Amino acid sequence: MKLAGPHRKSQTRGSSRRPATLVLFKLDLGGALTRTPSPYAPCLGVSNGTNKGIVRKPSQTGRELRSGEPRAYRAIEPGRLNMARLQDKVAFITGAGSGIARAAARLFAQEGARVVIAELKTELGQMSEQAVRDIGGEAVFIETDVTKEESVKNSIRQTINRFGKLDILYNCAGGSIVQDAPVTEVDMSVWQHTISLDLLGTFNGCRHGIPELIKAGGGAIVNMSSVAALRGFPAHVYVAAKGGIISLTRALAGQYAKNGIRANAICPGLVKTDRVLQRFGDPDDPNSGTPQAQAMKRQFQRYPFSVGEPEDIARIALFLASDEARMITGAIVPADGGLSAY
Numbered sequence: 001m002k003l004a005g006p007h008r009k010s011q012t013r014g015s016s017r018r019p020a021t022l023v024l025f026k027l028d029l030g031g032a033l034t035r036t037p038s039p040y041a042p043c044l045g046v047s048n049g050t051n052k053g054i055v056r057k058p059s060q061t062g063r064e065l066r067s068g069e070p071r072a073y074r075a076i077e078p079g080r081l082n083m084a085r086l087q088d089k090v091a092f093i094t095g096a097g098s099g100i101a102r103a104a105a106r107l108f109a110q111e112g113a114r115v116v117i118a119e120l121k122t123e124l125g126q127m128s129e130q131a132v133r134d135i136g137g138e139a140v141f142i143e144t145d146v147t148k149e150e151s152v153k154n155s156i157r158q159t160i161n162r163f164g165k166l167d168i169l170y171n172c173a174g175g176s177i178v179q180d181a182p183v184t185e186v187d188m189s190v191w192q193h194t195i196s197l198d199l200l201g202t203f204n205g206c207r208h209g210i211p212e213l214i215k216a217g218g219g220a221i222v223n224m225s226s227v228a229a230l231r232g233f234p235a236h237v238y239v240a241a242k243g244g245i246i247s248l249t250r251a252l253a254g255q256y257a258k259n260g261i262r263a264n265a266i267c268p269g270l271v272k273t274d275r276v277l278q279r280f281g282d283p284d285d286p287n288s289g290t291p292q293a294q295a296m297k298r299q300f301q302r303y304p305f306s307v308g309e310p311e312d313i314a315r316i317a318l319f320l321a322s323d324e325a326r327m328i329t330g331a332i333v334p335a336d337g338g339l340s341a342y
């Protein structure tokens with residue numbers, strides 16, 4: 001950005017003081033701005049010297065890309081605002097056979113993405129694939145065990161074979177199990193299970209997804225953490241795994257920004273997926289659930305926005321995955337109704 005000018009105006013602030021000088025600069029953004037009549041230019045305090053205002057050329061984006069720069073650095077073209085939010089994108093979603101990831105698969109497809117349902121359980125994966133096709137979307141189920149590096153590597157390879165590229169990596173497979181407990185009590189088998197599924201699963205997705213995001217000229221990673229990583233909960237293995245995902249997400253953001261990749265994490269409160277409803281009962285039903293679940297429900301009554309539907313989280317993932325969030329990376333987004341705030 002070159003600064004041209006200055007244009008000077010003089011003001012007198014009182015007889016005993018020297019006149020102050022107000023310096024106005026004319027902005028020259030390397031030709032990225034063009035002059036057309038606009039009533040808003042005076043409000044912006046920016047003059048182009050013609051008093052006619054300044055707006056962007058539709059084909060330019062604030063600054064031109066230097067050769068070799070990731071495509072993801074481009075601002076959204078004004079024309080794209082009328083398009084589906086994930087038009088032409090390919091999204092790889094783990095655990096998309098049920099819950100939040102299944103809702104995301106449908107939503108992403110509705111918004112124009114071609115979706116890979118990377119799911120461990122064949123029946124669930126096929127049901128999600130069909131559900132996306134039923135709404136006219138494009139999806140493929142690829143059997144994937146996120147805890148196994150070879151499986152994830154193979155699924156990413158199949159994604160490229162099928163769709164030719166990868167733009168969005170949504171690492172969603174995970175969840176806590178009922179046997180989780182405080183550190184002095186928990187069985188070490190819970191450590192093995194939960195760290196493998198939540199933390200290693202996310203790590204594997206990044207390890208094999210990121211090279212393809214780079215080849216695509218940049219992209220977006222959305223990781224699933226939890227409110228359990230933002231405040232104390234007695235499921236200590238899950239807490240540790242989800243905390244690790246937050247740290248990993250920030251490190252990814254710093255490491256791969258140069259490749260045009262954004263990485264963000266979502267921390268939901270309680271989301272009424274089938275798994276959660278089975279385990280705790282319906283938090284909206286005061287008569288259902290175990291004593292532990294009842295206590296949890298009382299807590300959630302203090303935080304009325306902290307219980308949501310899978311689609312609530314899927315919409316946040318959609319935003320973070322889309323170019324609308326192109327200034328957001330390294331962010332940890334609580335969707336917990338204030339549980340981590342007050």
Ligand SMILES: NC(=O)c1ccc[n+]([C@@H]2O[C@H](COP(=O)([O-])OP(=O)(O)OC[C@H]3O[C@@H](n4cnc5c(N)ncnc54)[C@H](O)[C@@H]3O)[C@@H](O)[C@H]2O)c1
Pocket residue numbers: 094095096097098099100101118119120121124144145146147172173174175176197198224225226227267268269270271272273274275276
């Ligand atoms: N539901 C909540 O209240 C809640 C709250 C905070 C965070 N989260 C997080 O959101 C994510 C999704 O939660 P959910 O409630 O939708 O889960 P869910 O149990 O409804 O769905 C998880 C899916 O992952 C699949 N899966 C399990 N192991 C797998 C593996 N090894 N490889 C691939 N797929 C596998 C399951 O078959 C299932 O389809 C999880 O990471 C969870 O920790 C959920």
